[in-house]
Amino acid sequence: MDKIAFYSGSLPIYWNSLILTLAAATAICFFLAFYLGKSGNGAAGFAVVPLAIVLGLVCARFFHWYCQSDSYTGFTAAMTNYAEGGYALMGVFLGCVLAAALTRVICLHRNLPEMLDAMSMAACAGMAVGRLSALFNASDRGQVLESFRSLPIASPVNNAVSGAVEYRLATFALQSMVALALFIGLAVFYNKGQKRGKLRDGDTCLLFLLLYGASQVVLD
Secondary structure, eight states: OOOEEEEETTEEEEHHHHHHHHHHHHHHHHHHHHHHHHHOOHHHHHHHHHHHHHHHHHHHHHHHHHHOGGGSSOHHHHHHOOSSSOOOHHHHHHHHHHHHHHHHHTTSOSOHHHHHHHHHHHHHHHHHHHGGGGGGSSOSOOSBOSSOOSTTTEEEEEOTTTOOEEEEEOHHHHHHHHHHHHHHHHHHHHHHHHHHTOOOTTHHHHHHHHHHHHHHHHHO
């Protein structure tokens, strides 16, 4: 159950939503910083952001519906009512790639790997913040731990059947820490490569996919 941060009239605003919004803002700011700092192409940078948001939401909902179709009354309801239901992170990745590809097709920019590099580092920064949204619900936890009682290793959660407090592996905290470490590492790799002039466009994105994918195999 998500924890309510405050009410706007009769509308509840959840901590989970606030953290995810902050994560999206973090990713957008870092993307623009890296991309505009390298390319200076403001038209492509500011055009791809709203496009990535829209496509990311649509694709994230599609993947969530595909994986958990029993959570919805049907495909149409899942894809038209975004006030309820969930989202899958893999859809956000796809939406961002599609947005970058579409802006390349309409010739707002001519270097797709360059944009994907900036998106990769921004994704790490956004996920480092966004994973912390699980602090305010019972999601993204692992097995019950007996020897740990505090973050970042363990996090308390109420058992859905007995109501007893259980300390489970805080997978979300570990994922956040890994994303932060990847962001720092990739940013250093990217900046040093730019200064030396030996870094090929797209290498940072490929390194991100390799390292992030490997980390999620373990953490998931």
